[in-house]
Amino acid sequence: MSCDDVRPRLSGYLDGDLDPERGSVVRGHLRTCEACRQIATDEAALRDRLRELAPVDPPASMWAGIQARLAKEEVAHSQRPAWRRALARWAPAAPRFAAGGLLAAAAVALLVWRAQGGPDAAKPVMPDQAPIAASSPTKVTGPTQVVVGADSSTDVTADLATEAARVTATYADAAEELLELAGEARGRWTTEQKDAFDAHVVDLRASITAAAEGRPRQRAWRELIRYLQGAVVRDDITLAGVSQ
Amino acid sequence: MSELVETVSTLPAPTLADPRPRVAAALADDAQLIAACRRGEARAMEMLYHQYKRRVFGMAHRIVGSSDAEEVAQEVFVRIFRALERFRGDSALSTWIYRLTVNASLSHLAKRGRRHEVGDDTLGELPAPPATERDPGLASRIEAALALLPAGYRAILVLHDVEGLSHEECAAILECRVGTSKSQQHKARARIREILGPQLHGHRDTKDGT
Known part of the structure; x- marks a missing residue:
């Protein structure tokens, strides 16, 4: 060498x-x-x-400085409007949404592959795979009910499916919170605006239900969240294009 | 034969890294501490601060330099307390805190737009080292040489060689592969040896045997 x-x-x-x-x-x-x-x-x-190398001691004043900065930030936070606090809460999760979307897509691909070609009797069941779903006694109706094989504790598909379900659940939480905020703003809307808002939310919810599990459904959730964010942030509903 | 024995006895011996003690009990303690901090308990927040203040400040001090270290360390602790609510426990609390520290330090350097805390002439101002085996001035020269390294090299040397973290931990903190952590550390050590030159052991002629 x-x-x-x-x-x-x-x-x-x-x-x-x-x-x-x-x-x-x-x-x-x-x-x-x-x-x-x-x-x-x-x-x-x-x-x-x-x-x-010797450890470096911080100055004795540092803790007092941290407490002062924390207090200042908390006061500023409490004075922000509710919609900004809600957005700030969900913003850090945004990259996870994207990663979760990819994981969910991978989960769907793996589950379909296992269902189509896997030798195991315990095959995953997906709602958008009609022939498989029809022949399976298990009915899947929600995002958290993805069924995987019996050996799921050691199966990567279980982790991926769990991650996909977790991301979808997070979208649902975000939408729920935004709907509550929209409810608070609703008192300032006209009857026409309320009707348009309600109709569009119903449409968007129907799109979520109709969308295939995985990325399409998460895309539909994001549509709803974007609409709700727009409604809450602007606090005035833009009716143009709503009642389509 | 005696020459060979003498040569062998002077070979640098490999040593296993000296990892900081981490026990399962610490994880349980962390969980309790985090829960108490999330409830806003002042004592718990102060405990967490005292538990990590030296490491956070020390790392910031060595990455951004002494003049900005307190500002960065304060920012790190504010981020810790504000973000604890969202800490999911995917990594150890210490790993998460070190990651926040390294990221805050590197961001601070990027904002400051300066790569070095000290000027390139700092080493020249340092007194010439005495050619003794144990040089008491060496630590300050190493600190000065650290400050001359690119920020990424500084970060890996502080994490691995100063703080004694494993490459697995360094990779988790720097969000890179273990192999990248190892190669960065090798390059960083080579660079700092180059900066220190003969000062590492006092003046000495070296021969190249390649």
Whole structure:
């Protein structure tokens, strides 16, 4: 083994991260190569000195500063309108929604694959797979009722399905909260606006029910959430295009 | 034969990393502490602060430098207390806190638009090291050399070599692969050795045996 092969492995060797075979090869090289041995000695010294660097104590005033900043943020938070607090609560989950959508799609693909070609008797059942659903005694009606095989505790499809269901449940929670907020704003709307709002929400809910499990259904949930956010944020319903 | 024995005895020995003690009880303690903080209990919040203040401040200090360390550490703790409600326990509390610290530090550096806390001439101002085996001034030179590294190299060296975290933990904090953590650490060590040069062991001639 040459110096060029050994040097990238020195950190791992010195930290005990190499397996015995590779460690032995590096050690054998170090016995015969003074230049690499010198680098290893330097690196070992550096590693030890870094580990010995003294802890840095924060100033005594830091806790008081944190408390002051927390208090200031809480006062500012309490003065924000309800819709902004709700959006702030859901905003951090947005990337998870996207990731969840991908996981849900993967779950659907895996479940379908297992249902179509898997040798197991306990096949997953999906509501949008009509022939399979028809031949199965299990009826799936909701996002949290995805059924997987009996060995689901060790099956990745179980995790994926659970994640998909969890994301859908999160959408449902978000929509529920936004509907409550819309209810509060409703008192300021005209009768025509209320009717248009109600009709559109019914349409969007019907779209959710009709959409296939997985990404299409999550897309439908997002449509509803976007509409509700618009209604709550603007606090005035734009009727144009609503009663389509 | 005696020469070989002497050579072998001077070989740097590999050592297993010295991980910080982590026991199952700590997880239960964390869960109780988190629950109490979520309820807004002042004592619990102060306990959590005291438990992590040195590490958070120390990491921020070494990544962003002394002048901005308190600001960043305060921001990290405010984020911790504000976001604890959403902490899902997917990772250990300590991993989550370190991730917040590293992210806040790197974001701060990006906003500040400066890569280094100290000027490139800092090392030149440091007194010449005495060629002794145990150099008391070496720690300050290493701190100064750390400040000259690119931020990413600084982060991995602080996490792995200063804080003693494993590569698995570093990868979880930096949200990269374990292999990436290892290669970054190797490059960071090579770079800091290059910056320190002969100061690491006092002045010495080196030979290249490649």
